[in-house]
Amino acid sequence: MNQNDPSQFDAAKSDVQRKTLEQRDQIDELARLRHSCAHILATAVLRLWPDAQLDIGPWTDEGFYYDFDLQHRFTPDDFPKIEEEMRKITKENQVFEKSIKTRDEARAHFEAKGQRFKLERLADIPEGEAISFFQNGEFVDLCAGPHVMRTGNVKPGAIKLLRVASAYFRGNEKNPQLQRLYGTAFKTKDDLENWIKLQEEAKKRDHRRIGAEMGLFAFDSDYVGPGLALWLPKGGVLVEELERLAKETEFQAGYVRVRTPHLAKEKMYKTSGHLPYYAESMFPPMELAEDGAPAATEAAPAGAPPRHVERYYLKAMNCPHHHRIFAAEPRSYRDLPLRLAEYGTCYRYEQSGELFGLMRVRSMNMNDAHIYCTAEQFAEEFRAVNEMYLKYFRIFGLDRYQMRFSTHDPSRLGQKFVNEPELWKKTEDMVRQVLIESGINYIEVPNEAAFYGPKIDVQVWSAIGREFTIATNQVDFAVPARFGLTYRDRDNTEKTPLCIHRAPLGTHERFIGFLIEHYAGNFPLWLAPQQVRVLTIGEEQPLLDYAKGIVQELRSQFVRVEGDFGSNPIKAKIADAEKARVHTMLVIGLRDLEAGVVSVRLHSKGPQGARPKAEAIAGIVSDIRERR
RNA sequence: GCCGGUGUAGCUCAGUGGCAGAGCAACGGUUUCGUAAACCGUAGGUCGUCGGUUCAAUCCCGACCACCGGCUCCA
Numbered sequence: 001m002n003q004n005d006p007s008q009f010d011a012a013k014s015d016v017q018r019k020t021l022e023q024r025d026q027i028d029e030l031a032r033l034r035h036s037c038a039h040i041l042a043t044a045v046l047r048l049w050p051d052a053q054l055d056i057g058p059w060t061d062e063g064f065y066y067d068f069d070l071q072h073r074f075t076p077d078d079f080p081k082i083e084e085e086m087r088k089i090t091k092e093n094q095v096f097e098k099s100i101k102t103r104d105e106a107r108a109h110f111e112a113k114g115q116r117f118k119l120e121r122l123a124d125i126p127e128g129e130a131i132s133f134f135q136n137g138e139f140v141d142l143c144a145g146p147h148v149m150r151t152g153n154v155k156p157g158a159i160k161l162l163r164v165a166s167a168y169f170r171g172n173e174k175n176p177q178l179q180r181l182y183g184t185a186f187k188t189k190d191d192l193e194n195w196i197k198l199q200e201e202a203k204k205r206d207h208r209r210i211g212a213e214m215g216l217f218a219f220d221s222d223y224v225g226p227g228l229a230l231w232l233p234k235g236g237v238l239v240e241e242l243e244r245l246a247k248e249t250e251f252q253a254g255y256v257r258v259r260t261p262h263l264a265k266e267k268m269y270k271t272s273g274h275l276p277y278y279a280e281s282m283f284p285p286m287e288l289a290e291d292g293a294p295a296a297t298e299a300a301p302a303g304a305p306p307r308h309v310e311r312y313y314l315k316a317m318n319c320p321h322h323h324r325i326f327a328a329e330p331r332s333y334r335d336l337p338l339r340l341a342e343y344g345t346c347y348r349y350e351q352s353g354e355l356f357g358l359m360r361v362r363s364m365n366m367n368d369a370h371i372y373c374t375a376e377q378f379a380e381e382f383r384a385v386n387e388m389y390l391k392y393f394r395i396f397g398l399d400r401y402q403m404r405f406s407t408h409d410p411s412r413l414g415q416k417f418v419n420e421p422e423l424w425k426k427t428e429d430m431v432r433q434v435l436i437e438s439g440i441n442y443i444e445v446p447n448e449a450a451f452y453g454p455k456i457d458v459q460v461w462s463a464i465g466r467e468f469t470i471a472t473n474q475v476d477f478a479v480p481a482r483f484g485l486t487y488r489d490r491d492n493t494e495k496t497p498l499c500i501h502r503a504p505l506g507t508h509e510r511f512i513g514f515l516i517e518h519y520a521g522n523f524p525l526w527l528a529p530q531q532v533r534v535l536t537i538g539e540e541q542p543l544l545d546y547a548k549g550i551v552q553e554l555r556s557q558f559v560r561v562e563g564d565f566g567s568n569p570i571k572a573k574i575a576d577a578e579k580a581r582v583h584t585m586l587v588i589g590l591r592d593l594e595a596g597v598v599s600v601r602l603h604s605k606g607p608q609g610a611r612p613k614a615e616a617i618a619g620i621v622s623d624i625r626e627r628r
Numbered sequence: 629g630c631c632g633g634u635g636u637a638g639c640u641c642a643g644u645g646g647c648a649g650a651g652c653a654a655c656g657g658u659u660u661c662g663u664a665a666a667c668c669g670u671a672g673g674u675c676g677u678c679g680g681u682u683c684a685a686u687c688c689c690g691a692c693c694a695c696c697g698g699c700u701c702c703a
Contacts (some may be wrong), residue, residue: 073631073632074632075632076633163698164631164633164697164698165697165698166698166699167631168631168700171699172700173629173699173700173701177631178631178699179631179632180631180698180699182697182698212639219694219695221693221694221695222676222694226694226695272703274703277703278703280701281701281702281703316703319703348702348703350701350702351630351701351702352629352694353629353630353698353700354629354700354702355695360702450703451703469702535663537662537663538660538661538662540660567661568659568660568661568665568666569659569660569661569662569665569666570661570663571662571663571664571665571666572664572665572666573661573663573665574663574664575663575665577664578663578664579664585663587662587663588662589661589662591662592662599662599663606663
């Protein structure tokens with residue numbers, strides 16, 4: 001697929017801004033409170049820094065923010081002072097008063113105050129729409145509302161400034177950067193304190209932290225490079241298990257596996273249409289002279305004839321390679337659908353500030369496949385792909401997800417979208433039909449399709465509230481033609497196949513990053529890097545023999561097992577195993593040896609009692625096989 | 629890429645313009661312990677990198693790198 005590492009998650013945020021005045025009246029109480037806090041914040045900042053230029057101050061899922069432009073650079077040291085002023089304002093119990101102004105009045109107001117951003121915001125309001133203002137105390141703001149009745153409705157102890165950040169005016173990087181103050185507020189002080197505790201819990205679930213604690217992955221920006229993850233042995237287990245799951249699932253769904261190199265000639269990406277548009281997101285090319293010598297290091301002798309230079313690019317997506325596999329042999333309609341699968345490694349030069357743990361990296365392994373099919377086969381193939389998504393979600397206990405169905409905008413055919421109005425309509429109808437029939441929860445987003453066809457992105461929320469696109473499923477009715485891909489149809493004519501790009505498990509990097517937070521590192525048995533540890537109480541020889549036998553038996557059944565036969569007290573061994581998040585601990589002493597049992601303890605679930613040895617082993621093996 | 633913050637042992641963090649510190653982990657002993665931490669000892673560092681100020685810089689100044697929080701971007 002080609003838009004893998006997907007996360008168009010911010011689009012929804014701006015929806016908040018687009019709500020009409022009527023819709024805004026229905027905004028819930030917490031949002032009103034927070035929006036009012038944004039005004040209180042602006043009031044406080046103006047009192048402390050009267051020269052501040054104001055932009056806007058909406059509420060967010062987490063709280064609120066307000067954007068300012070001023071000489072003074074905010075630092076967290078300013079927070080107590082600002083918070084103090086905000087508390088004062090709540091105690092002044094100012095009324096939020098709404099008024100409607102004419103456009104001229106509004107303009108005159110902001111011109112008098114010298115608020116240039118506000119004048120631009122004013123110009124955004126469509127003709128004919130009411131221009132409303134809210135005033136609390138001395139502070140007047142252009143604002144659609146809604147607000148609480150009085151500043152006193154906000155409890156002084158339930159406000160907290162969180163951080164200072166910067167943001168481009170109107171979110172455009174060509175515009176000036178403003179200083180954004182983020183804060184949050186709750187109905188009560190208890191709610192706020194509770195939220196702070198939850199934030200601390202969330203920090204402990206951060207995949208970067210757990211990844212280091214458990215020895216799953218590492219970054220070595222000195223020697224390897226930023227955004228290039230190293231999988232340590234325990235993280236490698238997660239990679240292998242996911243790949244095994246994908247391979248089994250895809251095998252049963254009739255996929256065939258291929259393998260392709262990590263780079264290709266420039267011509268590949270010119271043909272696919274990715275160059276020159278996306279060259280900036282790719283690593284710079286390697287340039288080779290005709291004879292294979294590195295072009296850049298050769299100082300050309302004066303008068304030497306120019307040498308032919310070939311450019312190779314690290315691949316940022318797998319589809320072109322798969323297209324060339326399709327092209328490698330003559331194809332008949334009898335070969336379709338052809339489902340080419342590969343865990344392909346792609347490289348994308350993400351901007352430095354965009355890198356984020358495993359979630360946003362520069363090298364990634366994609367659960368990719370391209371399904372080449374006829375128009376008649378399309379609906380069935382697309383449905384099967386969706387079912388595969390749902391199967392995976394069940395396995396991972398993933399119930400909070402949303403599918404975003406991105407469609408084209410007919411007015412931009414031939415520009416943003418390939419000019420095939422009938423194909424667009426046809427494929428979009430088919431996709432919509434499949435979604436409705438499967439009873440899947442989805443939203444439709446116009447104008448966000450890929451240039452070559454409609455797509456579905458799957459958004460998930462990790463346990464700590466991070467939202468991102470984990471998977472994608474795209475229809476492509478354009479690029480196969482650019483590569484001249486055809487099959488010979490029943491009627492003996494050459495036809496161009498449709499192509500479905502799909503990556504239900506996204507990339508290893510992001511998917512595992514997500515799973516780490518989803519499970520808080522407490523993986524189910526089948527995924528756990530350390531599935532079983534045998535802990536001995538005492539060092540008598542018969543006991544050690546018994547314990548070693550158990551390890552041997554489990555290992556022969558491919559269970560990831562290790563023994564802790566050292567001299568530490570059992571309490572210490574258990575503490576070690578718990579800290580390492582070993583899924584199942586088998587604690588054995590002489591008592592167990594005599595009874596032929598093992599004492600089972602599950603990570604973070606405590607002791608489970610004794611079970612006959614053979615039964616315990618069989619249970620572990622079957623749980624793993626059934627991916628529990 | 630942009631704005632701001634941070635960078636001291638494997639990890640969590642103290643600290644000072646004049647010989648670099650703790651806890652945990654590691655390693656070596658002692659301990660033989662029944663479900664989250666027995667005891668003693670040892671070792672561990674170019675204080676992110678480079679440059680400047682200074683008799684002297686981990687500390688002050690500058691640049692760079694990396695990471696963190698945002699913004700932008702994400703085929």
